Amino acid sequence: MADDPTSNGTRHRLTGWGRTTPSVATVVHPPTREDVRAAFEAAGTRGLITRGLGRAYGDAAQNGGGTVLDGTALTAIGPIDGPHATITVGGGASLEAIQRAVLRTGWSLPVLPGTRHVTIGGAIASDVHGKNHHVDGSFGAHVESFTLQPPAGDHVVVTRASDAALFEATTGGMGLTGVVLAATLRLMKVETRLMRVHSERTADLDATMRALVEADATHRYSVAWLDLASPRARGRSVVTAADHARAAEAPGVSLLDEPPSWRPTVPPVVPVNLVRSAGVQLFNAGWFRRPLPSEALVPIESYAAPLDALGAWNRLYGSRGLVQYQFALPAGEETTLRAIVEAITHAPAVPALAVLKRFGPGNGAPLSFPIEGWTLAVDFPAGDPALGAFLDTLDERVAAAGGRVYLAKDARMRPEMVPLMYPRIDEWRETQARIDPTGVLTSDLDRRLHLTAGSTRSPR
Amino acid sequence: MTDATGRPRTVLVLGGGSDIGLAITHALVARSARGVILAARDTGRLDVPATALRSAGAAVETIEFDAELVDTHEQVVAHAFERARALTGDVDIAILAFGLIDEAPILEETPASAGHVAMVNFAGVVSSGLAVAQQMAAQGYGTIVVLSSLAGQRARPSLLPYAAAKAGVDAFADGLDEALLGTGVRVMTVRPGWVRSRMTEHRRSAPFATSPERVASDVLRGLDRGARVVWSPGVMRLVGAIVHYLPRPLFRLLLGSR
Structure with a gap:
């Protein structure tokens, strides 16, 4: 049988947040720094990857047949x-x-x-x-x-x-x-735990993009929720722009007023995908027309992470899970963005949730995702192989325009796209090989996309 | 690794000359597979299928595998997985497609020839299937496609060692899937009816005869829904139940001279 290199590890079937591509690994829970080091020494031929709270959508924190180090005990x-x-x-x-x-x-x-x-x-x-x-x-x-x-x-x-x-x-x-x-x-x-949020409805994608450009000039936070569920929606959206509320704007609200920690959670057994075309279109028809206060004070966390309000929302997609496709395009590639958005409204799976945002300049990290320009994230129900072929065509357009796909969301890209999207991958590989010369660190993502130089080698 | 949209990248075919095995492989390559390992006793006979798969866009390697030599299977399968990793990665799908068919009605067959059919079709599946299962359990995921047969539902005299071996294969595949619970590996049993292929070309066709391509598309649909058993064509599920439960005199009547 499979070798179990660690004495304290147990075998677990793991997926990312999208609940696709499961693999079984030996999960270890090192309580201290010393135990982390020992876990490396005990790792077998299939190597080791760290896992946190499992929010990467794809296979980044899985390591089939190897060790997955649950790092969540180091909570100081x-x-x-x-x-x-x-x-x-x-x-x-x-x-x-x-x-x-x-x-x-x-x-x-x-x-x-x-x-x-x-x-x-x-x-x-x-x-x-x-x-x-x-x-x-x-x-x-x-x-x-x-x-x-x-x-x-x-x-x-x-x-x-x-x-x-x-x-x-x-x-x-x-x-x-x-x-x-x-x-x-x-x-x-910050002076308060609130944000002052301005909301604006837009009729189509061009208006959405214009509104985001305007919002970014005067606000620290901005994002657009798009309706791509039907071609007729044309990229209508709700654009929100926000800033931290000053103390004077929120009299009587104390920094000590913690929000309630209870939240509704989707039960574990949702056998079928509830996110279907007609339902999403109906939901969006209401959601994008609901009365919208032009200005409101909301808790920081509600603005930053609205989906956290519903626990385990990924279960709504049923047993076959979801794929989130998030890509970035350089500024100046608005025509490509329009074309891709148009293509997505005809995708073989319903684009259930779409979020558009502008990025500022990227940083110097070779595999960091953000580049100055636009980023769009779209959730699709997984399971239809036609979706894979469709997203492959989007990859080509994104790469040709100098853009890239976000590795933390990916669960289906082909390895040949990586050097096109992340042209500094070789520089990254050099540093990675310096810190990990024997190729212990690996993951399902690494093996699928051939990120590390050692990922294409047979086990040591 | 098979991706989030159900697209595998690397396929191993034990019985790389099998028409059904190759039809499934071609369907997987048409979808997404980029690496194929074809294994068969006579690798010379793999040249033509390997070339066809290459022109369909896959990198292909051929290795020697003799289903009857059960002592070699552990090593041969380990070698196949190694080659696959060098080619495109872990084996996502392994297809156990090899098989022999009886050349004569049972009482006219030589005992040795009947024994060979049983060895290849049953013992060969047990040892190579287990070797594949262990390799896949060590990588933490994978799918094994085992070609069983409608014939395994009720053994008939004209195909007796074949049918009896397929009955064993069917039971083994079902039990292996159960044994693999918690390893990330699954076994899918395929039960085709009469398939027009090189193996059956000198035999009289049966009702609901199908083609390797049709079996392949049923297998892909089965993979997409995570099926444990795939009948091909679908009506074979009903035929299988009927032949399994039919009283023997009626079964004899149904077979007629077959």
């Missing part, structure tokens, strides 16, 4: 260093827990992605972004330093000054440079 949340506006946290601490801890004293994480259920290790590994990317950049921009456990040897504290190549290879590096044990992050000051 250190005291805030006020003068430097930083905090040191464990690699397994979630953005939710950190945000809860810091908001009470008037601080906030400077980048909040579409879900708070992400660990620091995951946020760095995917170099996540939020609705303020056009102003504040991605998560990596706010990391001062991190402590990395490489596959062999002692852990290292990595800063831009100490080892720029490793810092950048880890930022967006999909966990393939080691385990982030801890990180020191910059925080930002």
